[in-house]
Amino acid sequence: MSRSVKSPQLDAFDRKILAILQRDNSTPQRTIGDAVGLSAPAVQRRIKRMAEEGVIQANVAVLDPAALGQSITIFVEVEVISETAKQIEEAKSQFAAAPEIQQCYYVTGEADFVLVIVVPAMADYEALTRRLFFGNNNVKRFRTFVAMDRVKVGLSVPVER
Amino acid sequence: MSRSVKSPQLDAFDRKILAILQRDNSTPQRTIGDAVGLSAPAVQRRIKRMAEEGVIQANVAVLDPAALGQSITIFVEVEVISETAKQIEEAKSQFAAAPEIQQCYYVTGEADFVLVIVVPAMADYEALTRRLFFGNNNVKRFRTFVAMDRVKVGLSVPVER
DNA sequence: GCTCCAACGAAACAAACTTGCAAAAGTACC
DNA sequence: GGTACTTTTGCAAGTTTGTTTCGTTGGAGC
Numbered sequence: 603m604s605r606s607v608k609s610p611q612l613d614a615f616d617r618k619i620l621a622i623l624q625r626d627n628s629t630p631q632r633t634i635g636d637a638v639g640l641s642a643p644a645v646q647r648r649i650k651r652m653a654e655e656g657v658i659q660a661n662v663a664v665l666d667p668a669a670l671g672q673s674i675t676i677f678v679e680v681e682v683i684s685e686t687a688k689q690i691e692e693a694k695s696q697f698a699a700a701p702e703i704q705q706c707y708y709v710t711g712e713a714d715f716v717l718v719i720v721v722p723a724m725a726d727y728e729a730l731t732r733r734l735f736f737g738n739n740n741v742k743r744f745r746t747f748v749a750m751d752r753v754k755v756g757l758s759v760p761v762e763r
Numbered sequence: 764m765s766r767s768v769k770s771p772q773l774d775a776f777d778r779k780i781l782a783i784l785q786r787d788n789s790t791p792q793r794t795i796g797d798a799v800g801l802s803a804p805a806v807q808r809r810i811k812r813m814a815e816e817g818v819i820q821a822n823v824a825v826l827d828p829a830a831l832g833q834s835i836t837i838f839v840e841v842e843v844i845s846e847t848a849k850q851i852e853e854a855k856s857q858f859a860a861a862p863e864i865q866q867c868y869y870v871t872g873e874a875d876f877v878l879v880i881v882v883p884a885m886a887d888y889e890a891l892t893r894r895l896f897f898g899n900n901n902v903k904r905f906r907t908f909v910a911m912d913r914v915k916v917g918l919s920v921p922v923e924r
Numbered sequence: 925g926c927t928c929c930a931a932c933g934a935a936a937c938a939a940a941c942t943t944g945c946a947a948a949a950g951t952a953c954c
Numbered sequence: 955g956g957t958a959c960t961t962t963t964g965c966a967a968g969t970t971t972g973t974t975t976c977g978t979t980g981g982a983g984c
Contacts, residue, residue: 612831615836620831623824627788630971641933645877646972663784665921669818670773677870677877679908688791698915705879709838716838716908718866720920747840747870747877754859754867757918759828759881791940802964807941925984932979941970948963954956 615640617761620657623649624758628659636671639642651697672720675749676727679713680735681742688712689740696738702730713745773818776801777809777921781818784810785919788822825917833881836910837888840874841896842903850901851875857899862892874906 612620618638622629630647631642638645652658667673682693690708697717698705705718722729727746735741764879773781779799792803792810799806813819830832843854851869858867858878871889882888888907896902 617831620824620826621767624826626822627824628822632971634897641972641974642933647931655830657827658824659827661783661787661789662820662823662825662918663819664823664918665785665922666818666820667779669816670778670920670922672920675868677868693913694914701837701919701921703915704919705916706914707836707838707908708912708914709908709910712906715914716910718856719798738768744874747868747872747874749868749870749877751855751869753863753869753876755918756865757825757916758862758865759793759831760827761826761831761834761863763832793940803940804942804965805963808962929982932971935975937974938970943968950961952959
C-alpha cells in the first residue's frame with residue numbers, strides 16, 4: 603500500500619492511534635502498540651509521520667480555567683458593517699491577537715464572527731468589549747452569552763470513517 | 764510556604780510551567796527547567812502535583828479535522844421551551860453524548876445552549892438537526908452559523924495573574 | 925520468478941522520567 | 955535572635971520510555 607507524503611491517507615491503525623492520542627497523548631507507545639496491534643517502533647513512526655503531515659497539529663495540556671482565576675466563559679456573536687476582504691482580515695488578526703479570546707470563527711449567517719472568550723471577571727469582559735467592539739467602528743453590533751455551565755469542552759473530532 | 768491540597772495556590776514557577784505545557788506538553792522537563800530556573804525533578808514534581816490537583820485536566824493531541832474528513836465546523840444556538848432542572852439536565856447529557864458535538868455551553872441570554880459541531884458534510888449536520896432538534900419537542904428553535912474560517916482554535920487560557 | 929519498495933518487529937541504544945536522600949530555604953514559635 | 959519544623963530543592967541512581975538500527979517479510983510491477 604502506498605502512502606505518499608502528498609496524500610495523507612489514514613488507515614485503520616492511524617485512526618486508532620489518533621483516537622488514543624486525542625484522549626491522552628501521554629500514553630506510552632508500547633501501550634498504544636498493544637491496543638492497536640503494532641510494535642512500539644511502528645507506532646512511533648506513524649506518529650512522527652502524522653505530526654509532519656500536520657494531521658497532528660499540536661500536543662497540549664488542557665488546564666482548568668477556574669484554577670487560574672479565569673472563571674468566566676463568554677460567548678459572543680459579532681456583526682460587522684463592512685465586509686471587505688481588507689476589513690475582515692483586519693478583524694481576524696485583531697481577534698486572534700487577544701489572549702482572552704480562546705476561539706474565533708468567521709461564519710455565515712446572521713453574524714459574521716463567533717468568539718469564545720475566557721476572563722477572570724465581568725469587569726474584564728466589559729473592558730474587552732470597550733476595546734474590541736466599541737473601539738472598532740466597523741462593529742455593527744454584538745450579542746453576549748455568558749456560560750453558566752461548560753457542559754462539554756474539548757477539541758476532539760470523530761476519527762472513524 | 765504552605766501549599767496544601769485544598770488550596771491550590773500557584774506560584775510564578777507553576778504558571779510559567781503551565782504556560783509552556785499548554786503550548787507544547789511534549790517539551791522535555793529538562794528544557795522547561797532551564798526556561799523557568801528549576802531542575803528537571805522539581806519541574807516533574809510540580810507537574811505531577813498540578814495534575815493531581817486538577818489544574819492540569821488532560822494531555823491531548825490536537826488533530827486537524829480536515830485530515831480526518833471532518834471539514835465543516837458549525838456553530839448553533841439552541842433555545843428550549845421549558846427550562847426545568849430535569850429537562851435542562853436531559854438536554855445537557857444528550858448534547859454531551861453526541862460525538863459530533865465538540866463543545867457545549869449552557870448560557871444565559873437569548874439562547875440557552877451554544878454548540879460547536881464538527882461534521883464531514885452538510886448532510887451529516889442536517890441529519891443531526893433532525894435527530895437532536897426536530898426530534899426533541901423541548902427545542903423551541905435553533906440558529907445555525909457555518910464556519911468559513913477557523914480563525915483561532917484552542918483551549919488556551921491566560922496564565923498570568 | 926525476480927527485483928524493488930515500503931513497512932514491520934526484535935534488539936540495541938539513547939533520552940527522558942522518576943525516586944531516594946541529604947542539604948538549603950522558608951516559617952512558626954518561642 | 956534562635957531553634958525546631960516543614961517544604962522544596964538539586965544531585966545521582968534507577969527505571970521507564972522513546973528512538974535508531976538492522977534484518978525480514980509481503981506486495982506490485984516487470
